[in-house]
Amino acid sequence: MDWGMKNRLARIIQPGDGRAVMLAVDHGYFLGPTSGLEEPRKAIEPLLPYADSIMLTRGVLRTSVDPGSNVPVVLRVSGGTSILKELSNEDITVSIEDAVRLNVSAMALSIFVGSEFEKQTLVSLARLVDEGEKHGIPVLAVTAVGKDMARDARYLGLSCRIAAELGAHIVKTYYCEEFKSVVQSCPVPVIIAGGKKTPEMEALELAFNAAQRGAVGVDMGRNIFQSDCPVGMIRAVRAIVHEKTSVKEAYKIYESAKGGKARRAAQN
Numbered sequence: 218m219d220w221g222m223k224n225r226l227a228r229i230i231q232p233g234d235g236r237a238v239m240l241a242v243d244h245g246y247f248l249g250p251t252s253g254l255e256e257p258r259k260a261i262e263p264l265l266p267y268a269d270s271i272m273l274t275r276g277v278l279r280t281s282v283d284p285g286s287n288v289p290v291v292l293r294v295s296g297g298t299s300i301l302k303e304l305s306n307e308d309i310t311v312s313i314e315d316a317v318r319l320n321v322s323a324m325a326l327s328i329f330v331g332s333e334f335e336k337q338t339l340v341s342l343a344r345l346v347d348e349g350e351k352h353g354i355p356v357l358a359v360t361a362v363g364k365d366m367a368r369d370a371r372y373l374g375l376s377c378r379i380a381a382e383l384g385a386h387i388v389k390t391y392y393c394e395e396f397k398s399v400v401q402s403c404p405v406p407v408i409i410a411g412g413k414k415t416p417e418m419e420a421l422e423l424a425f426n427a428a429q430r431g432a433v434g435v436d437m438g439r440n441i442f443q444s445d446c447p448v449g450m451i452r453a454v455r456a457i458v459h460e461k462t463s464v465k466e467a468y469k470i471y472e473s474a475k476g477g478k479a480r481r482a483a484q485n
């Protein structure tokens with residue numbers, strides 16, 4: 218692995234503890250104005266100080282993130298579908314030249330193992346890895362789960378392993394029972410997505426359990442930006458991932474930030 222690739226990976230997975238807190242705000246690429254992200258800049262700005270990296274599309278990056286911000290960017294480079302159609306029919310939507318121009322630390326693409334366009338997405342992954350290798354840019358493969366697939370260790374283990382075999386440098390997947398076996402059979406670092414919004418305590422438990430069972434961190438979106446206190450949630454998640462805080466202690470961080478937010482609102 219060359220210096221540039223290693224340096225970019227170190228911007229995402231922190232060299233101090235080998236852990237990563239990635240803020241996922243790329244949902245609009247197929248969901249449109251997702252709840253909590255209607256005004257991307259407003260949602261993103263307060264969270265940036267607590268994110269090791271941010272995952273988003275070039276459209277939101279250009280319009281809603283200050284170029285002077287030092288946050289490492291994981292650029293979503295797959296898409297071409299919407300929630301109204303077959304989601305697996307994705308292609309690569311950003312050229313490598315534009316990814317370089319945007320100074321990204323990694324490129325992210327979804328694979329849809331077992332779905333109608335499985336092959337297309339897997340070949341896209343392999344091509345993206347080829348381009349990434351030429352320019353020293355790592356690739357994050359997202360194991361998207363088709364509607365007929367079970368989110369179990371067998372299926373997610375299959376998807377993660379295929380992603381790694383095709384050359385992905387990091388894999389993002391979902392937490393599941395027997396998660397440890399998914400991590401063990403994937404030779405590259407695994408991070409988890411948060412999934413649909415759940416009560417804050419459950420989302421923190423998910424982050425904790427995943428980190429305990431081998432995930433290097435989280436790429437969490439809705440459970441942060443759809444929370445009633447997004448800053449409290451990202452700080453709590455951060456404490457779990459980087460400080461190995463218990464769920465109970467992390468929940469206190471969220472609650473205390475929420476209390477502060479309520480007090481400030483009452484004063485204004």
Ligand code: R5P
Pocket residue numbers: 241242243244272359410411412413436437438439440
């Ligand atoms: C989904 O396709 C996107 O890649 C999201 O970034 C990913 O699902 C993580 O976000 P969430 O925590 O909301 O699931």
